[in-house]
Amino acid sequence: MNFSFSSDQQLLKNSARAFLDEHMKPATVRLLWDDPRGESEALWKEMGELGWLGLSLPEAHGGSGLGMVETAILLEEMGHAALPGPYLPTVLAARAIEEAGTNAQRMRWLSAIATGEARATLALLDADLDWRPEGTRTRAEKSATGWTLSGTKRFVPWAHVADVLLVPARTPDGLTLFLVDPAAAGLTLEPAQVMDGATRLVTVTLDATPVGGDGVLGAAGQAGPLLASLLRRGAVGAAAEMLGAARRCLDMAVGYAKVREQFGQPIGSFQAIRHKCAEMLLEVENSHAAVYYSAWALDARAEDAELAASVAKAYVGDAARRVCGEAIQVHGGIGFTWEYDLHLYFKRAKALEAMYGDADHHRELIVRRVAA
Amino acid sequence: MDLTYSPEDRAFREKARRWLEANVPTDDLKTLDERKAWHRKLYEAGYVGVLWPKEYGGWGASPMQQAIVQDEMARVNAPPAINGLGIGFIGPTIIVHGTDWQKGRYLKKMLTAEEIWCQLYSEPNAGSDLASLKTRAEDRGDHFLVNGQKIWTSSGPIADWGILLARTDSKAPKHKGISCFLLNMRQPGVEVRPLKQITGSSLFSEVFMTDARAERRDLIGTLNQGWEIAQTTLGFERGSNSLGRVTRYAIAFSQLVRAAKELRRGGRPLIEDPVVRAKLGKIYAELEVQRYAGLRVLSALNRGESPGAASSITKLSYTEFEKRYYEAALEILGPWGQLVTAPEEFEEIDTSSGEPGTWATAFLWSRAGTIYSGSSEIQKNIIGERVLGLPKEVRADRLKA
Numbered sequence: 001m002n003f004s005f006s007s008d009q010q011l012l013k014n015s016a017r018a019f020l021d022e023h024m025k026p027a028t029v030r031l032l033w034d035d036p037r038g039e040s041e042a043l044w045k046e047m048g049e050l051g052w053l054g055l056s057l058p059e060a061h062g063g064s065g066l067g068m069v070e071t072a073i074l075l076e077e078m079g080h081a082a083l084p085g086p087y088l089p090t091v092l093a094a095r096a097i098e099e100a101g102t103n104a105q106r107m108r109w110l111s112a113i114a115t116g117e118a119r120a121t122l123a124l125l126d127a128d129l130d131w132r133p134e135g136t137r138t139r140a141e142k143s144a145t146g147w148t149l150s151g152t153k154r155f156v157p158w159a160h161v162a163d164v165l166l167v168p169a170r171t172p173d174g175l176t177l178f179l180v181d182p183a184a185a186g187l188t189l190e191p192a193q194v195m196d197g198a199t200r201l202v203t204v205t206l207d208a209t210p211v212g213g214d215g216v217l218g219a220a221g222q223a224g225p226l227l228a229s230l231l232r233r234g235a236v237g238a239a240a241e242m243l244g245a246a247r248r249c250l251d252m253a254v255g256y257a258k259v260r261e262q263f264g265q266p267i268g269s270f271q272a273i274r275h276k277c278a279e280m281l282l283e284v285e286n287s288h289a290a291v292y293y294s295a296w297a298l299d300a301r302a303e304d305a306e307l308a309a310s311v312a313k314a315y316v317g318d319a320a321r322r323v324c325g326e327a328i329q330v331h332g333g334i335g336f337t338w339e340y341d342l343h344l345y346f347k348r349a350k351a352l353e354a355m356y357g358d359a360d361h362h363r364e365l366i367v368r369r370v371a372a
Numbered sequence: 373m374d375l376t377y378s379p380e381d382r383a384f385r386e387k388a389r390r391w392l393e394a395n396v397p398t399d400d401l402k403t404l405d406e407r408k409a410w411h412r413k414l415y416e417a418g419y420v421g422v423l424w425p426k427e428y429g430g431w432g433a434s435p436m437q438q439a440i441v442q443d444e445m446a447r448v449n450a451p452p453a454i455n456g457l458g459i460g461f462i463g464p465t466i467i468v469h470g471t472d473w474q475k476g477r478y479l480k481k482m483l484t485a486e487e488i489w490c491q492l493y494s495e496p497n498a499g500s501d502l503a504s505l506k507t508r509a510e511d512r513g514d515h516f517l518v519n520g521q522k523i524w525t526s527s528g529p530i531a532d533w534g535i536l537l538a539r540t541d542s543k544a545p546k547h548k549g550i551s552c553f554l555l556n557m558r559q560p561g562v563e564v565r566p567l568k569q570i571t572g573s574s575l576f577s578e579v580f581m582t583d584a585r586a587e588r589r590d591l592i593g594t595l596n597q598g599w600e601i602a603q604t605t606l607g608f609e610r611g612s613n614s615l616g617r618v619t620r621y622a623i624a625f626s627q628l629v630r631a632a633k634e635l636r637r638g639g640r641p642l643i644e645d646p647v648v649r650a651k652l653g654k655i656y657a658e659l660e661v662q663r664y665a666g667l668r669v670l671s672a673l674n675r676g677e678s679p680g681a682a683s684s685i686t687k688l689s690y691t692e693f694e695k696r697y698y699e700a701a702l703e704i705l706g707p708w709g710q711l712v713t714a715p716e717e718f719e720e721i722d723t724s725s726g727e728p729g730t731w732a733t734a735f736l737w738s739r740a741g742t743i744y745s746g747s748s749e750i751q752k753n754i755i756g757e758r759v760l761g762l763p764k765e766v767r768a769d770r771l772k773a
């Protein structure tokens with residue numbers, strides 16, 4: 001039993017921190033917030049060269065064959081940097097293609113994703129915002145050449161830069177997952193603006209959008225378990241990113257409390273501030289335990305892996321919101337300004353709280369599991 | 373990162389489970405003698421003094437195995453061992469700071485619970501600020517004469533011996549004039565008066581010392597080294613029962629779920645109420661996080677790393693969680709949760725203290741953890757200053773010193 005990172009894992013963490021400290025300074029994040037595309041294509045290429053995009057893909061497809069723990073390590077650092085871009089949806093989609101795809105689908109997408117040539121995303125939510133796969137409303141009907149899809153997908157992350165969308169839809173056989181070309185006929189993208197500039201969410205409307213017969217991912221009618229497993233990985237990944245944002249805010253709050261003086265002394269010497277920082281650290285450390293326990297459980301196929309993913313998402317979502325919010329409180333007026341960087345991380349954490357199942361959704365999953 | 377148990381630990385768990393299933397008492401243990409007998413049986417089987425070195429009668433096993441024992445005991449709801457203060461930290465303190473004579477005289481009898489121990493630290497005017505204690509010990513050559521009052525002494529009424537902090541130099545700065553003794557509780561100069569707790573039972577007490585005798589050979593460490601020694605004592609006290617504690621919470625949780633299925637409101641079982649479900653989901657998530665965090669600490673302890681001031685985070689985390697946990701449970705149970713004798717449909721639960729009782733007892737008992745062993749406020753001061761490196765507060769006693 002060893003809860004610490006191995007030396008390789010620690011190395012990955014350190015190099016990710018160093019790379020993002022250099023290439024994703026807050027000023028760069030701000031530039032991307034204002035950029036219509038919202039992500040850096042050059043950086044994406046570099047992430048491919050660093051092996052981040054294929055981290056958990058098999059070596060045969062240009063990947064490194066590592067697991068969720070390593071992915072979480074990177075995502076924590078990305079959250080710490082408030083890095084804008086489709087990393088999480090892309091690696092989740094890649095994972096699904098790797099797990100359920102045909103040889104042709106894997107050949108088409110996996111090494112392209114690993115090298116940074118392709119991006120992918122997941123269209124998991126329909127207009128009624130039900131995170132349960134069985135709540136899917138979008139429909140697919142058989143056509144002469146394959147299928148046609150109709151429906152509205154809301155809050156699809158980074159669909160405007162994606163080369164392929166994973167879209168669940170109902171068919172007469174049941175829930176089916178499709179690989180959809182964003183340029184296909186009848187498909188429109190409508191970006192929405194949200195408070196976190198590092199989050200890009202798009203409404204995807206499908207109006208009899210054609211998908212070829214080879215566009216079905218996995219067995220038709222059997223997408224439920226695959227979607228549930230994607231959501232779990234998404235939940236753990238988002239929790240890791242929120243943890244990184246929370247850790248950044250904690251560090252900024254503690255640093256500020258040491259130097260900001262009022263009433264002739266550093267504000268960190270007031271218990272009201274010191275105790276707040278102690279509570280923030282407690283929540284950050286507990287979040288660390290939750291993120292890496294749940295990531296390990298997925299890698300090890302532990303019997304409580306599904307439970308742990310929901311625990312991590314529910315707990316870290318609440319904790320990160322509180323920690324980032326309290327960091328603003330510790331800073332006083334400066335923390336409420338656009339120029340000060342805190343809100344980059346505060347908003348990043350808040351945006352992820354609502355994705356891959358919010359805390360309410362995961363708490364219900366927990367109760368189903370433990371109170372059956 | 374690898375959270376699988378080693379083959380040895382799995383085998384150890386298997387063996388402990390089998391032994392406990394075969395030996396756990398079926399009837400409630402009512403008297404101290406019955407509990408001592410159970411304790412001795414546990415000891416002989418290798419499940420008490422797990423962490424103690426073999427040369428002092430212990431089993432020389434790892435923190436992981438210690439945690440496994442606690443976990444398996446919780447799983448079968450076994451009555452806990454007794455003398456927890458002695459075995460958990462007074463004994464280890466003697467092992468670190470004591471003389472050979474003290475080790476030979478006290479340790480084995482402590483392990484076997486032949487002699488019960490208590491901790492004589494807190495005083496009416498020295499709680500969090502323990503170093504301001506006033507009980508005096510005057511040097512009389514072969515012994516010290518002790519006068520003063522202690523309070524909140526757990527197990528005081530049943531204790532044979534106590535670890536005592538007393539002032540031996542009233543002119544030195546407050547942390548520098550304290551010594552640490554082992555005090556015979558069975559002597560005319562020591563009077564124990566039980567104090568009733570909010571749970572209704574009398575587990576702690578006041579101790580009055582009037583010309584009581586502490587032998588010179590029972591001085592721990594050197595004269596006026598007591599504060600330093602007390603710091604190690606507290607360090608041991610904040611060790612780990614992480615797995616067992618969480619298992620007890622989890623067992624209580626399944627009882628809570630059972631009750632929520634039986635109780636009805638508005639014509640349907642409580643468990644179908646979305647508000648109740650949300651509460652259950654929230655506390656269960658927190659409960660699991662306590663388990664993960666406990667494993668993290670345990671894996672570090674097991675590799676010989678000392679958590680140091682970071683153990684304050686663990687203590688703060690689970691004690692504050694325990695309050696939220698039983699608050700949520702009582703919200704769900706409504707007036708049912710307040711009964712002090714349990715109706716048959718809700719089995720009695722054993723709280724994390726091992727004090728048998730009902731939900732109400734557990735709820736009441738959850739208020740203690742954030743006070744003893746350094747209150748939550750003191751833990752936050754420690755975390756702020758020693759883990760986060762925030763500036764020390766301006767304090768009246770520091771200005772004087």
Ligand SMILES: Cc1cc2nc3c(=O)[nH]c(=O)nc-3n(C[C@H](O)[C@H](O)[C@H](O)COP(=O)(O)OP(=O)(O)OC[C@H]3O[C@@H](n4cnc5c(N)ncnc54)[C@H](O)[C@@H]3O)c2cc1C
Binds near residue numbers: 260262272329
């Ligand atoms: C939206 C907004 C509008 C405002 N409008 C105006 C305005 O119109 N006119 C104007 O004059 N000002 C205005 N202010 C300024 C506001 O009054 C100050 O921000 C506030 O007094 C706090 O001061 P500070 O920002 O310097 O924080 P600090 O005083 O540096 O406080 C930082 C942190 O330390 C804590 N702290 C400070 N001292 C202590 C202590 N003794 N004990 C415990 N904790 C302590 C604070 O609570 C805070 O959490 C505005 C602020 C905001 C956010």
Ligand SMILES: Cc1cc2nc3c(=O)[nH]c(=O)nc-3n(C[C@H](O)[C@H](O)[C@H](O)COP(=O)(O)OP(=O)(O)OC[C@H]3O[C@@H](n4cnc5c(N)ncnc54)[C@H](O)[C@@H]3O)c2cc1C
Binds near residue numbers: 498501576740743
């Ligand atoms: C069930 C139980 C069993 C116990 N068993 C034992 C035992 O066996 N032996 C023994 O010696 N003692 C025992 N204690 C005593 C325990 O260690 C003390 O209660 C504890 O140290 C707090 O001291 P106090 O009660 O005097 O409270 P005080 O120290 O007076 O504290 C009152 C309040 O002020 C806060 N406070 C104090 N100082 C600060 C500060 N610097 N900053 C911020 N807040 C502060 C505290 O957190 C608390 O909320 C036991 C207590 C309980 C509840």
